[in-house]
Amino acid sequence: MDKILAASQHSRYLARLLAADADFATQLAERLATPWHAAAMQAMIDAATITDVASLQHVLRKLRQAVMAQMIVRDLAGLADVHEVMRMCTDLAEVTVRHALKFHTELLAQVHGKPMNADGTPMQLAVIGMGKLGGAELNVSSDIDLIYLYADEGETTGDKPLSYHQFFVLLAKKIGLAISEITADGFVFRVDTRLRPWGDAGPLAMSYGAFEDYLLVHGREWERYAWIKGRALSGSHLSELNAIVRPFVYRKYLDFNAFSAMRDLHAQIRREVVRHDRVDNIKLGPGGIREIEFITQVFQLIRGGQLSKLQNKSTRAVLPMLAVIGSLPPAAASELLEAYYFLRNLEHRLQYIDDAQTQKLPKLPEDQARIAASMDFVDYVQFLVELNKHRANVTRHFDQVFSVPQDDGATHPLSALWLGALSEVAAVERLENLGYDDAAGVYQRLQLTRRGTRYVQLPDKAKHRLDVLVPEIIALAATLPPRDATLSRMLDLLETVARRSAYLALLIEYPAPLRQLAKLCAASPWAAQYLSNNPMLLDELIDARVLYALPDLSVLRQSLHEQMLELDGDTERQMDAMRHFRQRVTLHLLAQDIAGVLPLEQLSDYLSDLAALILEEVIPLAWAGVQNRHYPYPKFAIIGYGKLGGREMGYASDLDVVFLYEDDAPDAAVHYARLAQRINTWLSSTTAAGMLYETDLRLRPDGASGLLVSNIEAFSDYQQHHAWTWEHQALTRARFVAGDKRVGELFEPIRCKILRQQRDREKLRDDISVMRQKMHDGHPNRSELFDIKHDAGGIVDVEFIVQYLILAYSATHCDLTGNIGNLALLKKAAELDLINTAQAESVRMAYRQFRQLQHVLRLQGVDAARVEYAQIAPHAEAVKALWMHIFAAK
Structure with missing residues (x-):
């Protein structure tokens, strides 16, 4: 009673309730310790006698008085927090609206019959709670924003039939009166229906079809904002309604407009x-x-x-998420x-005083x-x-x-240059002063861009945004050598994305991504092209802290898995999401690589781990599509060869993989063949988001003519009795990367057994030399430059040397079978006195330098990594010397 009295000193509304009924305080005190929930509210309604509209209104209002009084006392006495108050208010609104809907639907149906769905079930009015009601964050004296929709058109079948539209408009009016009409007992909630299509001028209730047409033709930006919180409290075929609302509110691409x-x-x-x-x-x-x-x-x-977890309707739930995803510090x-x-x-507390909104x-x-x-x-x-x-x-x-960005292109000092307001002589002079090498050529490029069909045919809004951005880009590129090339690459990118004006809006709204973009374009034409092909990645440039944070593989694995679960049942969206995931992670690595904070060997590790992580997620997704599968998870493993196996992947590396299984079930071979096909489809199909990875399956037993998948026993037999030397060479870099770990554990002993076989070293040298010559012949170099990978003394020679050492000496030195990389294996061979220590170190330095050069050249967009021989002569000569020492020996 003390708590009730203290609360009444704050709330004149509560004081009035206490004064109007001598028993009210006692009843309030009796249930003060237990907060109201929806079930208790419904129980109070069910226990009352409701025979007509007046008794319905009376019961609902008495319920409100009881809930409001308890809420005020519990809150002011410190027994409830803000979460409980919002939950109780929301429960009260939902329970009373639903009961009014149920009561008046039955009352109308007695006269007019019921609206029916096509499947023969009764059609229920979809009452949509908007605003704080939709977000389950209703405040104590709030009105409630409602929109009324129904699934389809038709006519009731009662004695006095009505069209569904007439029936549901009449029902909506009656619900509104049941909740909002002021009687001797007050009201339950004020009802506001002005958020419906066309506001007060629009129909009170509307079919899904008409609503969809409205959104497509007339839907405005503020309605997208409002419908974030739209939540159905009732209704038929709500999945159909969600399919209408979701794409209107949430765009497929990042929407910086x-x-x-x-x-x-x-x-x-x-x-x-x-x-x-x-x-x-x-x-x-x-x-x-x-x-x-x-x-x-x-x-x-x-x-x-893109992030379905942001489709939560609660402000308090979304705010912490924005910090997690990096949108807010x-x-x-x-x-x-x-x-x-x-x-x-x-x-x-303001509303407790007089129950006023x-x-x-x-x-x-x-x-x-x-x-x-x-x-x-x-x-x-x-x-x-x-x-x-x-x-x-x-x-x-x-x-x-x-913050309002610079959105008036005319205010930038270089706007006149871009817009053609300067003479050619003045414009070229200005570009020379900015430091451009070929100022005349840069001026011509700018004019070609502004007069080109891509720019001319843009909508006015996008054209205006380009007019804002280009002067800023001219200034930025002038600070980042090679200036001319940087500007050209950025203009190419802008022309590519200009028709999606949201990307232009991003670069205007956020200065940071524009600067990051300029740095990437200056450093690498490959990076510029990568962003042009995947413009949605521009969003990743917003927060440098996130962009330059080293990837946490466990977090990435969990993030990808959650995305796939959210999109369960929609394979196309899952495939796109997985491609976007790889692209985002790759961009982060690319930015760190270009900034010089990620060494090449570590970058290759991350790219290899990323591929393995993706393969691990693809297996169950592909398996789910195999009909009549006989296990929940397949007894199946993916073996990585080549760069994936050796953890030396680059940005555009393909995946050399072999599929193995260990399963005695009668249909196992058929099931796993289908699984392998589906995995290959998941990886190599081109969707709207591009391709995940190119795959190379030719290293499987019998190559391209062999079965797509092998059981462990058959694989072991093939490797022991039928495989060529080059296949054993490939096996030196093979490792289990994804799938059933038990199958992976069965693979490794087979691999080691094959590598540790006693071999005729002279025959081995001949076989490897023949294969090396075939590779030379397959990659002719008719230029005067040195091909870092394929020419004698290059990368392939180093790899073949290591493979020879493993195959020739693993029988006596088991450590050589470890998949520890070429650099570590060369060092190990020297420690075992198989090669000279000084030679080993020289070749290690050469291999490291070759890979670094190859990487740098590819970032510069060069397909064939070739350089002047003088630039790498000492390294190439060191490799040649070790080659001759090994393969010329008899």
Whole structure:
């Protein structure tokens, strides 16, 4: 009773309820310890006698009084937190709306019959909760935003039939009156239906088909924002409705157009705030609840189409996610969440006073004292200090997210040059002063771009954005040699992505990605082309901390697995998502590589581990598509050969793989052949997102003419009795990379057994020499340059030397069978006195230098890695000397 009395000193509404009914306080005290839940609310309704509209209204309003009174007392007494209050308010709205729907549906059906679905089941009106009701974050004296939709058109079959449209419009009106009409008992919630299509001018209820047409033709940006929180409280065929709403709200590609749309909407609200003197409004005013919601929802609009976890309707749930995915700094997300809870608690206390839908700070001193006390402050002045701290934090973060970019191209010093307002002589002189080498050629390129069909045919909005970006790019490229090439690459990229103006919006909204993009384009034409082919990766350039963080394989594995689970049942989207995943991780590695913070050997490890991680995820996905599969997980392994096996993968390396299984089931061979085919399809099919990996399956037993998959026993027999020497050479770099670990464990002893066979070394030298000559013949070099990979003294020679040492000496030196890489194996061979230590070290240095050169040249877009012989002569000669020492020996 003390808690009830104390709460009534804060809430005149509660005091009125207590004064109106002598037993109310006793009833309230009896159930004060147990908060209301939806089940208890429904039980109270079910226990009452409801015979007509009046009794329905009476029961629903009495329920509200009981819930509101308990909520006020528990909250002010410290028995409830903000989460409980929002949950109770939401439960009350859902229970009362659903019961009003049920009651009036049955009442109307007695006269007009029921609307029916095509499958013969009764059609239920879809009541959509919007705003805080949709987000399950309703405040205590809020109105509820409702939209009414129904699945299909038709006619009821009662004595007085109505069209479905007439029936559901009538039903919607009756639900509204049941909830919002003011009676002697008050009301339940004020109902606002103005978020429906065409607002007050639109029909109160609409079919899914008409609603879809409306969104496609008339749907506006603010409606996308509103429908983020749209949640069906009831309805038939809701999956069909979700299929309509989801693509309208969440775009397939990153949607940075949302910034300007949300900025415009906020500007309108700010104008209304000033016009109506609402600066003290903690919802709509500066630093208020609405700004926190805007920050949250703009990132949901931008990224929600790709990250389904951002499609959550709760502001408090999404804010921490934004820190996890890197859209907000963790400190910013924490401050915004803290401010959100403070403001929501304050909002509730403002509304407790008179049960009024207000978010304005009080003017009366006694009400100011009530607020200060209920918020646990000594006085109103101290309360305002804390409030202003939170509002200042919100405003600061809002301004950082929605800061207005330079969107007037005419203000940039180089705009006149780009737009052709300077004479050619003046423009060339300006470009020379900026440091461009071929200023005349650069000027011609700019003019060709501006007069080209790609630019001329752009929509005005995209053209304007290019006019903003190009002058900035001219200035940026001038600081990053090779200046001319950097500008050309960036212009190529812009022309490629210009028709998707959202990417242009990203580069305008965020200066950081533009600078990162310029650095990548300056460093590598291959990187520039990679981004042109995958423009959605521009988003990854926003946060340098994330971009340059070393990959955590366990986190990446979990992230990919969660994505695949979210898209379960939609193979096409899973394949696209997996390709985007690989592209994102690759870009991060590429940026770190170009910045010089990731050594080549470590980069190759990461790229090899990434491929293995993806293969591990592909196996169960492909297996799920094998009909009549006889195990939940296949007894199947993927063996990596070549660069994958040797952990030396590059950005564009293909996958040399062999598929093995160990399974005695009668249909095993058929099932695993289908699995292997499906895995190959998953990897090598070209989708809208590109190709995952090219695959090479020719290293399997009997090559291209052999079975796609082999059981362990057959593989072992083939390797022992039928394989060629070159196949044993390939086996030196083979390893288990994905699948059933037990099968992988069976493979390794077979591999070691084959490598450790006693061999005729002279015959082995002859076989390897013959194979080496075939490779020479297959890669003729008619230039005067040295081919780093294929020419004598190059990479292939080093690999063949190592393979010879393994096959020739593993019978007596088992350590040589370890898959530890060519550099470590050369060192091991020297330690075993199989080759001279000095020679081994020289060849190790050569191999490392060759791989580095090859890598650098490929980043420069060179297909065949060739250099002047003088540049690498000492290294090539060292390799040749060791080759002659081994293969010329008799």
